[in-house]
Amino acid sequence: MRKGNNTIVTAFLLVIAACMIAAGGYFFGKNAGEKPLLEAQERLYTLNRAGIENMIIEDGPVYVIGHRSPDSDTVCSAVAYARLLTLLGYPAQAAITEPVNRETAYILREAGVEAPPVLEDAAGKSIFLVDHSEYAQAAEGMEDAHIVGILDHHGVGTVTTGHQLVYEAKPIGATATIVWLDYMNYGLEIDKATAALLLGAVLSDTTNLTGSTVTEADRQAAADLAGRAGIADTGAFYLGLHAEALSYEGMSDEEILFSDYKEYETSGVRYGIGLLSVIDEDGARAMAERMKEALPRGFAAKQVDLMYASVGIRENGLKIDYIIPANEKSREFFEAAFPDYDEFDGTSYIFRNGGLGRKTKFVPGMTAFLNAHPHE
Ligand SMILES: [Mn+2]
CATH class of the missing domain: 3.90.1640.10 (inorganic pyrophosphatase (n-terminal core))
Structure with a gap:
């Protein structure tokens, strides 16, 4: 009887102990898994921060x-x-x-x-x-x-x-x-x-x-x-x-031309291009005519050799760009650098299949052209 009770108590205690070990193992295991991860993350933060700490600031800010x-x-x-x-x-x-x-x-x-x-x-x-x-x-x-x-x-x-x-x-x-x-x-x-x-x-x-x-x-x-x-x-x-962004309400044509305008310089040739966005091709043609008038004035106001406006629309997710040169010289350079345009309507060079993105196509194309044909 006494021995039997002891057996039951011992068995019970063993079960409890096993549960505690299992639970401890679970919690310990969890901590053991997470701690190195957190430590590794903190270490990366510290290292990344250290990577910029020698930034040489003269007079702040x-x-x-x-x-x-x-x-x-x-x-x-x-x-x-x-x-x-x-x-x-x-x-x-x-x-x-x-x-x-x-x-x-x-x-x-x-x-x-x-x-x-x-x-x-x-x-x-x-x-x-x-x-x-x-x-x-x-x-x-x-x-x-x-x-x-x-x-x-x-x-x-x-x-x-x-x-x-x-x-x-x-x-x-x-x-x-x-x-x-x-x-x-x-x-x-x-x-x-x-x-x-x-x-x-x-x-x-x-x-x-x-x-x-x-x-x-x-x-x-x-x-x-x-x-x-x-x-x-x-x-x-x-x-x-x-x-x-599409609303050019209350802006002059020159303000529109220069609202998203950037200049670049390659082989001593400085050129500028203003980006505009409109809703559809009717809008693009109308805006191109306005830019044709504004560009010579804009050109005179900036210290550049060449200047362009790029009027973009997005049709069914596909980009179409109308590129308008500011003058004859800008036109000649453009046509030589980008002979693959789809259409020239008398005012604009039109790029239909995905357009002529400023960062992705226009600047790389101009850079390659100007490097290959150094300006005298
Ligand atoms: Mn950006």
Whole structure:
């Protein structure tokens, strides 16, 4: 009897002990699995942060600034990256080269963020460039600025430094996506307003994730940022900002020409191209006629050798571009560099099969042509 009781008690205790060992093993096993993961992640954050700690800042603050004729990617990336640098303890401040366009104003409004101030002269200041690395596109005085970093998704431009700098470039849809990646790589929280800014920039630069430069990183950035920004319908958000971009209401023809305008320099030839978007081909032809009138005046106002306007439409997801040269010389260079146009209607060179994207086709084509035919 006594022995039997002991057996039952012993058996019972054994079961309890086994349960405790199993539970302990479970919890211990879980901790043992997670701890190294968390440690590895923290270690990566620390290492990534260490990777930029020798950024040579002369006189603070570091102005984080994008290109001239600022677009949404340039402005929103500057604001979000200045916040990132501030969170990491660097004295940073976002700036712009010129007042923001209507689309960017819409995104800033939706995010509840003020437009950054205009930096009149970059000379002598510590500068972190976003969305460009081309002096021709940079703020006034950039040749005499102290460049501490570049964050970009374009080709390598003319900016050079003798000293070390942060230089991060990726062939993806938006600079804003690189900013999003950096927040994760440095282990930083993206607040709601910053998420809305970056989302607007990604959608704008990738034409709602349909552009030819879009990657999985851009798609995941948009999904993650939409969640953080509390924007359930990104399609509606895109339509909202795109409607602002298409609305040239109250703007002069020259303001329209220069609303998304960039300059480049290759082999001593400086050329500029303004991008415009309209709804359909009737709109494109009408806008091309207006640009034909505005371009000679615009050309006279800038220090360039060649100038173009590119009027784009998107039909059934396919891009069509109307390229309008400013003068005879611009026309000759263009026709020599891009003989594969589909049609010339007397005003515009028309590219139907996917268009002539500025970053993907126009600039590479001009660069190759100008390098192969050095200007006398
Ligand atoms: Mn961009």
